[in-house]
Amino acid sequence: MKYLPIDKELFTYNRNNFFLRLKPRSLAIFHSNDEFPRSGDQSFIFKQNADFFYLTGIDQEQSILLLFPDCPNPLYREVLFLRQTSELIAIWEGHKYTKEEAQAASGIKTIFWLDNFDNILHSIIHYAENIYINTNENDRYVPGVEYRDLRMFKQLKERYPLHNYLRAATIMRDLRVVKSDIEVELTKKACSITRDAFVRVLKFVKPGVAEYEIEAEIIHEFLRQRATGHAYNPIIASGSNANVLHYIDNNQVCKDGDVILFDFGAEYANYNADMSRSIPVNGRFTPRQKAVYNAVLNVMREATKLLQAGTIWNEYHDEVGKIMTSELIGLGLLDKTDVKNQDPTAPLYKKYFMHGTSHHLGIDVHDFASRYKPFEAGNILTCEPGIYIQQEGLGIRIENNILITDGGNIDLMADIPVEADHIEDIMNS
Template sequence: MRHQPIDSSLFVENRDRLKGLLPPGSLAVVHANDILPTNADGALKNIPNTDLFYLTGIEQEESILLLFPDSPEPTQREILFVREPIEILEIWEGHKLTKEEATEASGITNIKWIGDFPNIFRNCMLSAEQVFLNQNEHRRAAAEVQTRDDRFVAKCKEQYPLHTYRRLAPLLHQLRAVKLEAEVELIRHACGITKGGFERLLKFVKPGVYEHEVEAELSHEFVRNRGAFAYTPIIASGKNACGLHYIQNDQICNDGDLLLLDVASNYANYNSDLTRTIPVNGKFTPRQRDVYEAVLRVMRASIANATVGKMHRDWHYEAQLMMNEELVGLGLLTKEEVAEGTRENPACRKYFMHGLGHSIGLDVHDVAPAHVPFSAGWVLTVEPGIYIPEEGFGVRLENDILITEDGPVDLMADIPVEADEIEALMAAR
């Protein structure tokens, strides 16, 4: 746990909110992620299951949360199972949570070792009316690898075929979309670390540096502030910016190029997501500035349009209409091409082909209910862009916002974005 401890009251409240959505007699189970293998005897770093962390604050592998609010046995209404910290385990893998530490982190008083799970689970199953099991139901998930939750679902259906099984994911998506104040503060902290990284690289970037050297500057700033890259960084100079998920980061930054930076830090498993586009030599050309200002206008207007009750698809379409006008002004589209476009295939898609934004939180592309309007507490990214391969550059700008009843709050309002400000900061290097 690199981050500072989080008050367990956050996780207590999250569990209470989930219990309020469970029908009477419900049993719910959430597992930690597997530690995935690499090659030979290697393994990837443990990535906490975000649902389990959301409900417990626990990041340790093999942990299991069992919730049975209506259990006739009071001690079985909320149980956290963790690995027993035996001596040989701690010698080879390092410190494991004691029961006292697990309680302090999660607020759960009944802590059991993993070996106790099968018997306790069977006892609970015999009293449960229905069972809520978890799976990754993100709409863009690549579900090619079976998870710990997947295997548990299959095992339960085999061992207890007469039970009624229900999906836990829709309930968690509903809850996780609305961030509590403590969660917003953790996202703000991640945004603050990201700001430091961006301001650091403004002093570093110049003609002749390599993209990976810029990545190294960011890594140093993020890690020294208890953060880490929230996602694989995109550091794309010149025409590389026209590849939306360019991650090689191995090319030289040439004089006259723009450098697109889609880079951000996380903190305590909560993520930020920032994109900026800067001139490598510190000065936008007139054409680069015109495109930059067009994207910035769409971003600012889209932030203002992200209001309670707005449907995501309508919010995106409003941005596309604005982008159509900007592209006509830039000479990239004609009014006739715009008129021939449709809502499903607007003309701007030639130069602005991706979504306007997404929910963000414990996952960079965070879970949220589909086809429901924005509500207070949602945190979204706003990221319009214009990509012109024939001119060898692209511009994308992105801030994270909090939707409130009083209007959107820009969580990155203090991170430089105005072209004049960026040029001034780069000149001061």
């Protein structure tokens, strides 16, 4: 891992909160993510299962967490199983956790090698009534490949069919959405690295530069500051490319007079930033580009005010839609009479702003959370309105990351240039 060590108290705190929500005589099992093949003899870079990392701080493949707070044998109430290293593994793959290092990272005292898992589980599972299984229940996820937790669950159910199997995800959904102080600081670090990459880009962009050259500047700054890399595939969309919401080709030349829409963020210690900005290739917005830019900025600022504890998801997005409609009328893109007569189930603003305004942010970029639970203190959400005008070859999106607190909200990206004039000043300095 490139990032600096994280205080193990975070993971001890997370496990204790998980314990409090378990039914009596319950055992829970969490697996690390699979290693996915990239080619005939290579795997993709390993990415840890978010729930497993949340509870352990262990960033390594082939690992299992077993939690059984009511276990009659205290030794097995928290157990971490790791892949045992060897001289061969050390030569070909590098260093793996020692037991002592895993204890220091996770706060878990009982560490065994992976080949002890079946025997230890069998020796204690009959003293449990309930077994919590971890599954991916993020409603943005559509499974196409059976993942490790599901495969292991099938084996477990065959061996121990009479236990009561429960979903760990219902607990994790409530826990992960509320960020602790340490999690907030890790997110701030990801935002800080993202800021520096953006400022670097502002000083680099000029007519004739390629989108992929800009991408190279971004990843240079990320890695230089110990980020793992991109939180997600970066979008560097110049001109009409900005009207493709998930444009990631990043292979075109940026032309004089166009605007570039950026959507990128750093991943640091598995926590993510998610930023969008739009800048003029030549360092100066045209009057029309600036008008659209300022309209989006106004929507973002008004929407940010609505991100408060107690706000309801659907009501929030409805209110943002009204704000956006007003701005689109001001830009001459919508007609007041047409808006008055519109079908409320298909509002006209969706022609120019077709995606949601916010999503939860955390270990997952689109973090695990309920769409039906009011926002609460400790939530971190994006705020990312946009206006996309295909006939003008123009797309503008502005996005910051907002922490909700009991005293209001805090913009974690408040120090990232966002005013049109400020962006122009930096580009022309």
